[in-house]
Amino acid sequence: MLYSPGLRSAAGFLLLMLMLLFPLLSPPLSASSPDQCNIGNRYLVGHLETVTRIDHQFDTHLPALIDSGSTTSSLDARDITFETLGTNPHWVRFKILTERGGHGREVTLLKPVKRYIRVQTHSGKPQRRPVIEATIELGNIKTTTEFSLT
Template sequence: MLFSARFSGLAFCAILAIVIIPDTPPVTAAPPKNQHECQTGDRYLFGQQERVDQIDEFPTQINALIDSGSTLSSMDARDIKIRRHTNGSLWVHFKVPITRDKRKLIKMAKPLKRFARVQTHHGTPQKRPVIEANIRLGPVYTRTDFSLTSRSRFKNQILLGTNTLKNLAIIDTSREFLLKNNCQQVSRYP
């Protein structure tokens, strides 16, 4: 036992491990499957339409039109009423459809953030109340401003404009519904 006389057992094992165990590269976690399809750098790839899965705490199943030509996002709202609360602040009370068939409505009340003057397709500007809401589209959570108006004649109950999309999305207008459930989750609260 020549080795035991000169080296302790622990030192011998350490030297043996250095000699026998080859240098291996560190193990890294594989990116989630299909992440390349839904994220480019720190931005998500949005199609011409995406599904809104949640507004504040309410689960939804509605489609949003992704429109980089609109400055302000817009939400379909019915029975819009502005009321002054006891503390003097103004609140907007309204109903929002939460399914694509637009029959199921939820009641919401949000503080009035401001009024926006919105240019319509007919050429006449409208004065609309603006509220702030949290939304989830697949893996993406964000808080954004919405003008409230009836969008009942439109195919999409929500329109996401540049106030929501900047620093969040890259738009591929040739495709739809690109956000996948297996994308990595992200929160964007400006």
């Protein structure tokens, strides 16, 4: 099959026009409209989202990288210490920043350790990380999930 330069130019122009017109043909998605965030029983989220609240009490503005290939979410935690409280000997106290870059406040959380995972790091040395459960909000989406502390 032979392609002429004119046909290639016309195809490129058509593709450009479709890319420019597509946003006008479809309504914008917004986290403020829960109906637009659902596809069946699943949520529609982007590659990058913002966590606006942790555990129903701490307002945050933290970037969240959505990785559908990861089995466990991770949370950037500081000053991780382990404690024994009551009948559960495995509790972890840690601090998180409410905004990235040090502009937010630092809050302290105390959570029971659900389990431990072994994570292979880029340096090749595996790490043993505690896993906690926390409730986060991404716009109107509220979900409780497990996080490894890193």
